Amino acid sequence: MPHDAHRPSLRDSRRRAGRFAVALVLALPAAVLATPAHAASSCVVNGVARTGPLIVGTPGADTISCSSVDAVTLVDALAGDDAIVLTGLVDGRVRAGDGIDRVLLTSTAELTDRGDVDGQRDPDRFEISGRTFGTVRGGQDGDRILLLASATMGPRTDIRGARGPDEISAHPSVVVRGLVEGNDDNDVILVGHNAGTVDGGPGTDRCVVLSGNPPLNCNP
Numbered sequence: 001m002p003h004d005a006h007r008p009s010l011r012d013s014r015r016r017a018g019r020f021a022v023a024l025v026l027a028l029p030a031a032v033l034a035t036p037a038h039a040a041s042s043c044v045v046n047g048v049a050r051t052g053p054l055i056v057g058t059p060g061a062d063t064i065s066c067s068s069v070d071a072v073t074l075v076d077a078l079a080g081d082d083a084i085v086l087t088g089l090v091d092g093r094v095r096a097g098d099g100i101d102r103v104l105l106t107s108t109a110e111l112t113d114r115g116d117v118d119g120q121r122d123p124d125r126f127e128i129s130g131r132t133f134g135t136v137r138g139g140q141d142g143d144r145i146l147l148l149a150s151a152t153m154g155p156r157t158d159i160r161g162a163r164g165p166d167e168i169s170a171h172p173s174v175v176v177r178g179l180v181e182g183n184d185d186n187d188v189i190l191v192g193h194n195a196g197t198v199d200g201g202p203g204t205d206r207c208v209v210l211s212g213n214p215p216l217n218c219n220p
C-alpha cells in the first residue's frame with residue numbers, strides 16, 4: 001500500500017527529531033556548568049583588592065567595600081571602628097567585629113535570603129538602601145539600624161537589634177516584610193506599613209507602626 005511506503009521515512013524523521021532533542025538536553029547541563037552561577041567575591045580592603053573565601057580587615061579601623069560577596073565567603077572587619085560598604089550581591093556573611101562600625105548597604109546592593117550581616121560588639125550603625133532579603137543583626141550593645149527610602153524587604157528578611165537597647169527605624173515608604181525584632185533590652189522600633197512581623201522582644205520597647213499588622217511585645 002502506498003501509505004506503508006511512506007511510513008518508514010516518517011518514522012526515520014521522527015527518530016532523527018528524537019535524537020536531536022536528546023542531544024540538545026544532554027548538551028544543556030554542560031552549557032549551564034560553563035556559566036558561573038554568580039561572580040566570585042570582590043572587595044577592596046584599605047585600598048587593596050581582595051577575593052574570597054576569607055576577606056579580613058585589621059585589628060584597627062578599616063575601610064572595606066565589596067561589590068560581591070558569594071555564598072562561601074566570610075568578610076570579617078575584626079576589631080576597630082570599621083566602615084563597610086556593600087554595593088552588590090551579598091550571598092555570604094559579613095561581620096563588623098568589635099568597635100563602633102558603620103555598615104552601608106547601598107541602593108545597588110542585594111542581601112540575599114542566605115546573606116548575613118552582623119555588627120557584633122559595640123554600638124554600630126547600619127544604613128540600608130538596597131534589597132534586603134536576608135539577615136541583619138545589630139549584635140551586642142545599642143545599635144541603630146536605618147532602612148532608608150529605597151530599601152525593600154522580603155518574606156525571609158530578618159532584621160534584629162539583638163542585645164542592647166537598639167533603634168530600628170524604617171522610612172515610611174518602606175513596606176516591612178519578614179521580621180523586625182528588637183530582642184533583649186529596651187528598644188525603639190519605628191516603621192510605616194507593616195506587612196510582616198514587628199516584635200519588640202523582651203524589655204520595655206517603644207514601637208510605632210503607622211499601618212498594617214500591629215506590633216508584638218511592645219509597650220503602648
Ligand SMILES: [Ca+2]
Pocket residue numbers: 057058059060061062077078079080081082097
Ligand atoms: Ca577592623
Ligand SMILES: [Ca+2]
Pocket residue numbers: 096097098099100101119120121122123124139
Ligand atoms: Ca561592632
Ligand SMILES: [Ca+2]
Pocket residue numbers: 182183184185186187200201202203204205
Ligand atoms: Ca526589646
